[in-house]
Amino acid sequence: MYAVTNRIKVQSGHGHEMEEVFGKRGGVENEPGFKSFELWRLDAEEDHEEYLVVTRWESKEDFKNWTQSDSFKQAHAGPPPSYILGPGQLANFDVKLSTEKS
Numbered sequence: 001m002y003a004v005t006n007r008i009k010v011q012s013g014h015g016h017e018m019e020e021v022f023g024k025r026g027g028v029e030n031e032p033g034f035k036s037f038e039l040w041r042l043d044a045e046e047d048h049e050e051y052l053v054v055t056r057w058e059s060k061e062d063f064k065n066w067t068q069s070d071s072f073k074q075a076h077a078g079p080p081p082s083y084i085l086g087p088g089q090l091a092n093f094d095v096k097l098s099t100e101k102s
Contacts, residue, residue: 001035001095002060006053006088014083015041015049021081022053027071033062048085056095063092 010018022039029037035056042050057063066072 001098002057002063003093003095004055004057004063005091005093007091008051008053008088009085010049010051011083011085012046012048014081015051017081017083018049018051025075027069027075028055028066031062031066031069031071033058034066053088060092060094 008018019039019041025037028034035058036054037056038054040052040054042052044050055063057066
């Protein structure tokens with residue numbers, strides 16, 4: 001399994017807008033190899049809000065293929081909203097161990 005995170009900082013008071021945008025995302029769940037999506041909000045008091053976008057894929061190739069897809073290009077078209085503080089910080093992981101409740 002392959003996991004990708006994107007750490008995004010948002011101006012205080014605009015987190016709900018970020019959540020709405022990701023709640024309306026479309027297409028990724030239909031991509032070959034897609035396993036899951038989660039949006040995590042940092043539980044901390046700061047001068048900004050911080051989110052971690054987490055996607056899981058069957059393989060690195062499946063993730064790479066998604067980044068070349070029309071759904072990816074549509075989701076990332078245009079400039080980011082003004083409440084986003086700088087570029088996101090991407091990190092890619094090979095998942096070595098994973099346990100889920102059966």
